[in-house]
Amino acid sequence: MKKATVVGAGLVGSLWAVYLSKRGYKVDVFEARPDMRKASLSAGRSINLALSDRGWKALEKVGLKEQIHEVAIPMHRRVMHAVDGSLTYQPYGKEGQAIYSVSRGGLNQVLMNLAEKEGNVNIHFEQKCQSVDLEKGSATFVNRDTKEKITSAEGLLFGTDGAFSAVRKTMQRTDRFTYSQEYIEHGYKELSILPNPDGSHKIEKNALHIWPRGEFMLIALPNMDGSFTCTLFHPYGGEVGFDALDTDEKVVSFFKNTFPDAYELMPNLLEDWHENPTSSLVIIRCFPWTKNGKVALLGDASHAIVPFYGQGMNAGFEDCTVFDEILDETNEDWPEAMKRYEISRKPNGDAIADLAMRNFVEMRDLTGDAEFLLRKKIERKFSTLHPEKWLPLYSMVTFSHIPYAEAKKEGERQDAIMAKIMSIPNIEERWEDDEIMEKMLELS
Amino acid sequence: MKKATVVGAGLVGSLWAVYLSKRGYKVDVFEARPDMRKASLSAGRSINLALSDRGWKALEKVGLKEQIHEVAIPMHRRVMHAVDGSLTYQPYGKEGQAIYSVSRGGLNQVLMNLAEKEGNVNIHFEQKCQSVDLEKGSATFVNRDTKEKITSAEGLLFGTDGAFSAVRKTMQRTDRFTYSQEYIEHGYKELSILPNPDGSHKIEKNALHIWPRGEFMLIALPNMDGSFTCTLFHPYGGEVGFDALDTDEKVVSFFKNTFPDAYELMPNLLEDWHENPTSSLVIIRCFPWTKNGKVALLGDASHAIVPFYGQGMNAGFEDCTVFDEILDETNEDWPEAMKRYEISRKPNGDAIADLAMRNFVEMRDLTGDAEFLLRKKIERKFSTLHPEKWLPLYSMVTFSHIPYAEAKKEGERQDAIMAKIMSIPNIEERWEDDEIMEKMLELS
Structure with a gap:
């Protein structure tokens, strides 16, 4: 053999x-x-994983798709948590498309x-x-x-x-x-949001939660047991970087001020903070x-x-x-x-x-940015009208098997077009006008 | 202690x-x-070294300059060898400035x-x-x-x-x-031009010789004993790359066609070729x-x-x-x-x-290029007229102690200016006109 x-x-x-x-x-x-x-x-070094189409294809080819589906939770959209606790939503793809949280x-x-x-x-x-x-x-x-x-x-x-x-x-x-080997400025620490006493999820289950805060961000992915695995991506240096958060008081104060709604859901914050290592991120x-x-x-x-x-x-x-x-x-x-x-x-x-x-820049920064969200809305609308002309970059990467290098190139072409569209005066008021879609069609 | x-x-x-x-x-x-x-x-892995001002300063500071001077040969200019055997010259700096060949x-x-x-x-x-x-x-x-x-x-x-x-x-x-660690496409092989029977150098002694040929180049630096250490910088792959030059006939034919005047000076070519390894270049x-x-x-x-x-x-x-x-x-x-x-x-x-x-691009390619040589002449003229306004990049790197990062930045500024100057119609005929120097003064 x-x-x-x-x-x-x-x-x-x-x-x-x-x-x-x-x-x-x-x-x-x-x-x-x-x-x-x-x-x-x-525990503590996992970063919950998001399984998407490329992964599913590889599993399916050798007949493993069904078994894995049983331990995967679909996440249909991003839920962005602002400092004031208000929520914004952004679907990942079309109706029925999702990425899947797996441990x-x-x-x-x-x-x-x-x-x-x-x-x-x-x-x-x-x-x-x-x-x-x-x-x-x-x-x-x-x-x-x-x-x-x-x-x-x-x-x-x-x-x-x-x-x-x-x-x-x-x-x-x-x-x-x-x-x-290139280490980025940020490291990460795993935290958690535990289930409700009845085993249900404390926040929307079928979503990936993001607390975008510019230089840092917190994310949460659902688990089967009702908990969420949270990951704080955070710089090592700087005024509130990992190195500076060296007392319980500082950690609590940082979370209270930066992620107030998440803080309320994490009575176990300090325990997790001490138990889980700060890990580096390498390319x-x-x-x-x-x-x-x-x-x-x-x-x-x-x-x-x-x-x-x-x-x-x-x-x-x-x-x-x-x-x-x-x-x-x-x-x-x-x-x-x-x-x-x-x-x-x-x-x-x-x-x-x-x-x-x-x-990373998009998640920690732009998902909290009105112009970025508007851009995504315009793209989505155009893509729905002309699916053969426009598949958003996120969808190419996540919901297609287009080679990554081609997706990246196509994304750069889309960026150039969207820069022109977004520079149209009063685009935030006019984005639903027909002429915007016509302009995009012309540029595509 | x-x-x-x-x-x-x-x-x-x-x-x-x-x-x-x-x-x-x-x-x-x-x-x-x-x-x-x-x-x-x-032998065979040396690449003769060119000692210049930064090196001399470090030696001088601990009193070693004199002793090293005794084993160093000044090279005042580049001598470029064309395929037809014609020579072009390019001084490295001002009168009296030189880089020094040392083994x-x-x-x-x-x-x-x-x-x-x-x-x-x-x-x-x-x-x-x-x-x-x-x-x-x-x-x-x-x-x-x-x-x-x-x-x-x-x-x-x-x-x-x-x-x-x-x-x-x-x-x-x-x-x-x-x-x-990044390996470039090119490797190198050391060769030599032996002295005349009387111990003198076979080609101009106080110069760095270059045979620029685009994808590859040969250089020669003088030694104290009348010989030159030559280095062929050459791609591994491609039609005439190192990997393809796998018989004596191919090597000889490549040299005869590509570096005819050098070939005449290297009766020991094949001996060197076999004795010396092909070495890689890493950043x-x-x-x-x-x-x-x-x-x-x-x-x-x-x-x-x-x-x-x-x-x-x-x-x-x-x-x-x-x-x-x-x-x-x-x-x-x-x-x-x-x-x-x-x-x-x-x-x-x-x-x-x-x-x-x-x-590397400059040496193997541009030193054989008329426009590039003209650009250098214009720069040199301007630099002589206005030394406080313009120190050519090569001089900043080689004959000054300006930090490399600053030299690089200044070089980029100069590139932008020279791009404008070189795009002046008929610049090759007009470069000695006063208005060109005035234009450079204005741009600087």
Whole structure:
């Protein structure tokens, strides 16, 4: 039987193992951490995930869509919370479209179960990758407990071991390997809004809540148990940055003043604040993504991005779909398929990295801005009238399979058009006039 | 006696050891390679260096200028070699200004001798840096021969260990360390033009020779022994790239057609071609450059750049001058000095990285371009008439101590002005008219 090794049993690694298994491979997955299905979850570093069309497609292709649907909560719109407590709404897409809140840990457990159910997938836990042989396409792992070493079968090795990938680190030492790790000014801390005593959600369940405040923002995504996982994205430095919020009083005062309605819902604020770490956010880019026709990186290992477009997991899952398609096209000629995979995916990894950073500005700043919301309304109206002419950037990224790089380019074209429309005098009063739609049609 | 450790006895490490010694430190320098003064030099990876004002200032400050002058050859101008063998000339600066050709190995040996002469500097060879303790400001080294381990004194540790710095690699693993390594499309190979039988130079001695050919270029810098060190900068890929030049016939044919006059001077071409490796070119950026007020990076370890502005060594030497000035200003308050050093130097490291890449385009392409040469003539004329208004970018970088970032900004201002001047109809006929100088005065 054909053999393959996957390093890392995270979301992408577990899913890719299923893909390989469906192709007839006996797959060994090596994971450095203990089995999260047995150990208690280390919370506080999750950032709840938003599963959208690209992710669903990858799951559907290997028959996992139904099972995941059971643990996913649809979010149809953004709910923006102003300082005075007033709410504004912004649908994510058309009627019936939604992004889905899933818990990283929960989803990962389901994917591991489904991978193991395949029969040909074995997940080995507490196996830390110690060295990688790029020539042979194998790796050596050390058992964290017994210190015993195992070397994987030679041939095909996949690094799905995340932003700090051990497989990539070995590739980094080869000549002409381009690499960058860029930490942004902001870090994050996980907080929570607990359920009502009856288990219901304290705020609108089927929505992603945002408290946009310019330099920082709080978001909340619903969980199945009635709670919300909240994430504060916040600069390290500055007057009220993480470093400056060094007493309980300062934390409470900051929340009371900045997120008053959220503060009321978070009696557990200080407990969460102390329990959960402040974590950094990194953007990782590299090239090549494959080596010797035997080793390939997928997911965060090749393109770690900031979480602001909800696309990190979706992009990683799309790596699987695309790679799988290329394997069909090439009759599983791995060296050829790996070349095509990295050449086709790299521009898309770069594009979603840029888009995610740009969406941060939108989320923390513009979602509280009247002109921005008006722009979105005009776009939506035009898109409804002329769907063949205009798919908003957010929809291209979230509800389509248009390659990210193309979506980004189309978004830039739309920006230029909308800049002209928004500069029309009194646009805020005239936006519903027919001539505005005509002007857009002319410009498109 | 105060103690300090320097990792790497290259150009910057040897010089920085002298600076520390002058400040009253007992300095241990650990170098991974054998003592090049005893072993035979491994040639072929040198790229002869061009020492210019920033470098000279750093040497002068610790009294090393005279000794280095003895092994440096002034180059007053660029000599451009066209395919038909015709020559064009471009002075580097004003009358009397020059950049100086020095051999990397020769200069390094002189600097090591001078450092050891200080009395307080000990250079330990074949000591590979195995681990770095960023908290304590010390490092552990393994002797390549005996495998014996030494740990340096705690307190102050300086990483001058080049583009692949072991000290930086440890810093890279700390949270929020931004880092990038970017390989350019081009690599390089060292070649040579040997002296005449009487020991004289075969082509103009006091010049930097360039064979600009668009996608590739050959340069030659004079040596004391009558030879020239030549470097071919050349893409890896493409029809005549390094990878395609895979037989002697192809190499010879490429040189005959592309650099006919140089080919005549290089009967040893194929010998050099096979003996010398094809080496890659990398740009490295990172931040921070210091850690815990105890560890600091200088030179290529913090900002490796491409060699096209002749500023790699000069920038590293300027790190020493600037750091030393800051130590005076802060009364040797190291934590404070390290903060100021990295904040003041980082933008300049980034600027010279950008400028060096830009100069590649200029050297390989524009130096063979009539409009570009005209632009330079006009600039030079204006600069002579109004030296207070206009110092050409090349002169700011090479013959001044204006911070690189400021020079870059001023260069951009000049570009905008020259774009207007060059778009004047018939500028090639009218450039010596008074009105052109008046127009420039008006725009400046």
